[in-house]
Amino acid sequence: MTAALLVATALMGLAGTAAGAIAPVRFRIALSSALTIAACALGFVVGAEVLHSGHAAVVHTTTLMPLASFSLALDRFGALFVVITAVVGICAMIFRFGYDGQGLASRTASSILPLFVTSLLLVPAASNVTTFLFLWELMAITSLLLVLTDHARRSEVQVAGQWYAVMTQLGAAALILGLVLLATRSGSQSFAVIAVRSAHLPAWVRSTAFVLAVVGFGSKAGAVPLHVWLPRAHPEAPGPVSALMSAAMVNLGVYGIVRVGMGLLSGGPAWWWLLVMGLGALSAMFGSLHSATSKDLKRLLAYSTTDNVGLMLLGVGASGLFADTGHRALALLALVAALLHVVFHAVFKGSLFLSASSVHQAAGSTDLDQLGGLLRRMPVSGPIFLVGGLAIAALPPFCGFVSEWLLLQSMLHGLPSGDVAIAVAMPIGVGVLALTGGLTAFTFTKAIGIGLLGLPRTQDAERAGEVGRPMWIGAGLLAVLCLVFGVAPFLVIPSVVDAAGAVPGLHLAGALTRGWNVALPGVPGMLAPGLVAIGLVGFGGLVALGRHLVQQRPVRLTEAWGCGRELQTARMEYTATSFGEPLTRVFEDVLSPARDVDVSHLAESRYYTEAAVIHTTIDDAFERRVYRPADRMLVRWGAVARRVPNGSVHRYLAFGLVALIVVLVVLA
Amino acid sequence: MDAGSCNGCEIEIASIFSPTYDAERFGIRLEASPRHCDGLLVTGPVTRNMAAPLRKTFDAVPQPRVVVAVGDCARDCGVFRGAYGVEGAVSDVVPVDLEIPGCPPDPAAIVRALRGLAGT
Numbered sequence: 045m046t047a048a049l050l051v052a053t054a055l056m057g058l059a060g061t062a063a064g065a066i067a068p069v070r071f072r073i074a075l076s077s078a079l080t081i082a083a084c085a086l087g088f089v090v091g092a093e094v095l096h097s098g099h100a101a102v103v104h105t106t107t108l109m110p111l112a113s114f115s116l117a118l119d120r121f122g123a124l125f126v127v128i129t130a131v132v133g134i135c136a137m138i139f140r141f142g143y144d145g146q147g148l149a150s151r152t153a154s155s156i157l158p159l160f161v162t163s164l165l166l167v168p169a170a171s172n173v174t175t176f177l178f179l180w181e182l183m184a185i186t187s188l189l190l191v192l193t194d195h196a197r198r199s200e201v202q203v204a205g206q207w208y209a210v211m212t213q214l215g216a217a218a219l220i221l222g223l224v225l226l227a228t229r230s231g232s233q234s235f236a237v238i239a240v241r242s243a244h245l246p247a248w249v250r251s252t253a254f255v256l257a258v259v260g261f262g263s264k265a266g267a268v269p270l271h272v273w274l275p276r277a278h279p280e281a282p283g284p285v286s287a288l289m290s291a292a293m294v295n296l297g298v299y300g301i302v303r304v305g306m307g308l309l310s311g312g313p314a315w316w317w318l319l320v321m322g323l324g325a326l327s328a329m330f331g332s333l334h335s336a337t338s339k340d341l342k343r344l345l346a347y348s349t350t351d352n353v354g355l356m357l358l359g360v361g362a363s364g365l366f367a368d369t370g371h372r373a374l375a376l377l378a379l380v381a382a383l384l385h386v387v388f389h390a391v392f393k394g395s396l397f398l399s400a401s402s403v404h405q406a407a408g409s410t411d412l413d414q415l416g417g418l419l420r421r422m423p424v425s426g427p428i429f430l431v432g433g434l435a436i437a438a439l440p441p442f443c444g445f446v447s448e449w450l451l452l453q454s455m456l457h458g459l460p461s462g463d464v465a466i467a468v469a470m471p472i473g474v475g476v477l478a479l480t481g482g483l484t485a486f487t488f489t490k491a492i493g494i495g496l497l498g499l500p501r502t503q504d505a506e507r508a509g510e511v512g513r514p515m516w517i518g519a520g521l522l523a524v525l526c527l528v529f530g531v532a533p534f535l536v537i538p539s540v541v542d543a544a545g546a547v548p549g550l551h552l553a554g555a556l557t558r559g560w561n562v563a564l565p566g567v568p569g570m571l572a573p574g575l576v577a578i579g580l581v582g583f584g585g586l587v588a589l590g591r592h593l594v595q596q597r598p599v600r601l602t603e604a605w606g607c608g609r610e611l612q613t614a615r616m617e618y619t620a621t622s623f624g625e626p627l628t629r630v631f632e633d634v635l636s637p638a639r640d641v642d643v644s645h646l647a648e649s650r651y652y653t654e655a656a657v658i659h660t661t662i663d664d665a666f667e668r669r670v671y672r673p674a675d676r677m678l679v680r681w682g683a684v685a686r687r688v689p690n691g692s693v694h695r696y697l698a699f700g701l702v703a704l705i706v707v708l709v710v711l712a
Numbered sequence: 713m714d715a716g717s718c719n720g721c722e723i724e725i726a727s728i729f730s731p732t733y734d735a736e737r738f739g740i741r742l743e744a745s746p747r748h749c750d751g752l753l754v755t756g757p758v759t760r761n762m763a764a765p766l767r768k769t770f771d772a773v774p775q776p777r778v779v780v781a782v783g784d785c786a787r788d789c790g791v792f793r794g795a796y797g798v799e800g801a802v803s804d805v806v807p808v809d810l811e812i813p814g815c816p817p818d819p820a821a822i823v824r825a826l827r828g829l830a831g832t
Binding site for chain 1: 746747765768
């Protein structure tokens with residue numbers, strides 16, 4: 045039954061694509077979105093059924109692709125990702141009904157968006173190398189086309205598209221090499237067969253395949269130093285697309301690392317997982333630092349995605365390390381924490397990206413220094429962003445708190461194990477988690493304080509109003525989930541444990557949930573999110589009661605003492621740049637901000653200043669130090685190479701002769 | 713508070729805290745914030761620019777409070793009466809409880825007036 049539903053999911057998605065391509069303009073968005081929602085709903089049912097029953101949904105056909113079979117087998121681990129994508133997809137499509145991206149309404153975008161969502165839903169089900177690479181590339185190319193939606197109107201979009209195209213195709217190349225290496229050496233391209241035979245492969249094959257997979261999947265997940273496309277592409281993509289990319293697509297990078305490292309290769313030596321943890325720690329710190337100093341709302345969110353992917357990789361790496369050293373229970377705990385963070389990140393980042401797009405539509409900008417005062421002007425979308433921000437800052441009673449707590453616990457409980465690698469890696473992991481937690485709180489204090497509170501800084505922000513109902517319903521559903529999962533994580537944790545348990549060699553000694561509480565099996569540690577929430581509500585009630593009692597007496601309400609000043613204008617407020625300035629200064633060596641002061645003098649005398657303008661920019665260090673020099677080098681080599689074929693027939697004949705001789709020598 | 717004074721009165725007010733007059737021994741202290749004050753000493757004619765800050769400062773002083781207009785300008789605009797930038801005397805802007813005449817008033821007169829107000 046699940047297999048039929050899986051096929052129906054794919055067909056429904058293709059129907060959405062067809063509808064987007066041929067439906068008349070009036071019904072185009074409605075029809076393609078509705079069919080995509082239906083595809084997501086079907087995907088959700090398949091995923092939930094597989095997660096519940098544990099029976100894989102298997103579809104196998106040899107007629108669809110030449111020379112290779114098209115084969116899907118959705119197990120519990122993949123089903124978790126299908127369910128996440130389905131939920132984010134449904135919310136993003138509801139959001140799209142109200143979204144006024146002119147580009148996204150075009151025929152191209154309307155037909156490609158359903159295809160993108162379908163490929164996202166099917167990638168975790170792929171069960172052989174060809175199918176996987178086909179769906180993976182489909183996902184990469186459709187997402188690239190969607191990023192380019194507004195390319196005609198803004199030149200930044202083209203630049204972002206170029207970065208994304210190069211990075212995603214380099215990643216895909218690494219992936220193809222790695223998976224093909226595994227498939228040829230183990231004699232089959234079926235994932236199930238590779239998983240059985242991979243144990244007998246030579247160590248260098250396994251390690252090469254794993255490293256290539258980490259590079260390929262890491263570039264999709266946006267792990268540092270392969271993240272450079274992410275802060276460019278996510279802000280330029282239309283709202284629903286950026287939400288899908290950040291909340292659903294990057295997850296598949298984490299999925300791939302776990303699938304290859306723990307599924308196909310059944311775990312590996314400690315240095316693999318230290319590599320993953322290292323990438324995770326670097327991504328978490330670099331991402332959180334850059335998101336704390338970004339002043340563009342969507343760029344900030346994109347860097348925060350890198351930060352959260354880092355935390356997921358930290359959990360995955362810790363899990364592999366525990367499994368390698370024989371701590372099975374802790375390995376599963378760490379993987380559950382990582383997967384739980386995948387789920388919760390999808391929920392809160394989805395709502396944040398969607399409500400950031402609402403802000404963009406309402407106020408015409410995502411530059412925090414152009415916003416302000418939006419919480420009052422957007423009485424629904426503002427609180428949705430607030431909830432997402434609280435969840436991502438890991439504050440109870442929202443969901444981010446639970447997954448980060450679990451991640452922290454799993455790493456802390458590894459400390460008494462006595463293994464050297466664990467004893468070195470785990471304290472660093474805990475430190476990184478603590479640092480990024482603080483920086484994330486700082487980041488979203490800035491995003492909410494500068495963007496939503498205070499006075500509007502521009503006329504557009506002043507005129508902003510609440511967005512249409514579909515938009516806040518789409519973002520709001522995810523925000524509600526933030527609260528529901530934060531108060532009652534037992535709704536989702538058993539499914540995540542089942543999904544993690546599908547990875548070979550991992551099993552949990554006892555349930556992770558006890559009633560409403562989260563309890564760690566085998567190690568001391570318990571969290572009662574329900575009680576935390578009740579405590580918070582109770583504390584809030586006490587504060588309200590106290591204020592009520594105090595206000596029984598006559599209270600004189602006056603404005604705050606400001607030395608008698610008359611004005612309060614937006615120009616006197618903190619800006620995002622000034623808020624982040626102390627942090628920029630502290631981390632000057634890492635961020636290396638560029639400061640440029642332009643002073644123009646009066647024509648009459650250069651002793652008088654007419655205007656002074658200060659520009660501060662913070663470039664990505666990896667982009668500046670690694671990618672730009674590489675780019676320049678490629679261009680230079682290209683110029684040299686262009687001189688080789690100079691049009692002379694003699695020279696081409698010589699090339700042919702030399703090549704022939706080389707081939708003969710090699711063959712002999 | 714200087715509402716537009718020529719600073720003559722300020723010099724006399726400053727000198728009541730000097731060793732010669734030492735107003736602090738009577739419990740009279742100069743405070744930086746109106747939130748910490750019991751009374752408001754206003755000098756000078758109230759200029760247009762200072763009228764609103766004067767009202768805000770007055771509002772910021774906790775009740776019960778007294779307003780003392782120090783000097784002839786504060787009482788009735790003095791030599792600046794009718795000038796274009798002048799809003800009026802202090803009593804035109806905020807209710808005045810005590811006036812200290814003089815241009816500028818003698819430090820001893822200020823101390824005497826404030827002691828009379830406090831009953832010390």
